[in-house]
Amino acid sequence: MAERDSLQRFIFKDAQIRGEIVRLNSAYAAIAERHPYPLPLQRFLGQALAASALLSATIKFSGRLTLQIQGDGPVSLLVVQSNEQFHVRGLAKWQGETVSQLFTKAFGSGHLAITITPTEGERYQGIVSLDNENLAGALEAYFHQSEQLPTCLCLFADEKSAGGILLQAMPADTTEDRYQFWEHLLTLTHTLTEQELLNLPNQTILKRLFHEEDIVLLDSEPVAFRCDCSIEKMERALLVAGKQEVQDILKTHRTVTVTCEFCNHHFDFDKVDVARIFAEGTDSSSSSQQH
Secondary structure, three states: OOOOOEEEEEOOOOOOOEEEEEOOOOHHHHOOOOOOOOOHHHHHHHHHHHHHHHHOOOEEEEEOEEEEEEOOOOEEEEEEEEOOOEEEEEEEEOOOOOOOOOHHHHHOEEEEEEEEEEEOOOOOOEEEEEOOOOHHHHHHHHHHHHHEEEEEEEEEEEOEEEEEEEEEEEOOOOHHHHHHHHHHHHHHHHHOOOOHHHHHHHHHHHHHHHOOOOOEEEEEEEEOOOOOOHHHHHHHHHHHHHHHHHHHHHHOOOOOOEEOOOOOOOOEEEHHHHHHHHHHHHHHHHHHHHO
16 A cells, blocks of 8 residues: 655665655645535645645755745635645635636646745745646746756645655766766656556555666655644734724624634634733834834
């Protein structure tokens, strides 16, 4: 059986090329069940979740990687996030009753942004236009444009599971022989099918694709759905909405409800809560101005 909810790195022993395989099962299901996504959109979301884990594994950092697609098609927004512990979450917004299975028709014209927000240090963002037939192609274009690292991605998702494989060439060796070897690996990787990636063990997949190569398969790491929403963040959302708007809601409702878009968890605040939040917010603002 295929490994569940895990990411596993591998390296080609005789080349400056690294790879990763990710599989999402329970994590994917936990995210998909929180919103009634049309199946094509759910699959796009699954592919993006797999991609976010793969991309966060390519960099050594403590923080969060966000992959965001904005377009003018029926799907206006798709956002997924993964941190250094491979805690993933995601959401999508769409209009209409149906979503095309074609990436270009679902998202239309727009852009893909990858944002790295480290725990310490400066935030980094790279943007690429949506000129490709699928998400994997858009991400390959991003790496070619922003990172200048040859990258190959295959992403798949069905109703129950999502997964992906990534190959990336390091810049250490740029000889013609290495270029030809890289092209050879690309050809082999693109023979991988959705059924194989989502159902076969990692070792079987690598043997089937690269049986002539010497590959070192590293230990797998767990991937899980986690949402970092909190009551403190929702209180800040009320402050952003403004005192007058919140009080207007309380005129007709006993509580103000703030919902996390990622996990669909509801946070309720009554009149006493709201008074405290805005009193503390005013005190905090005054303190900041004095300093």
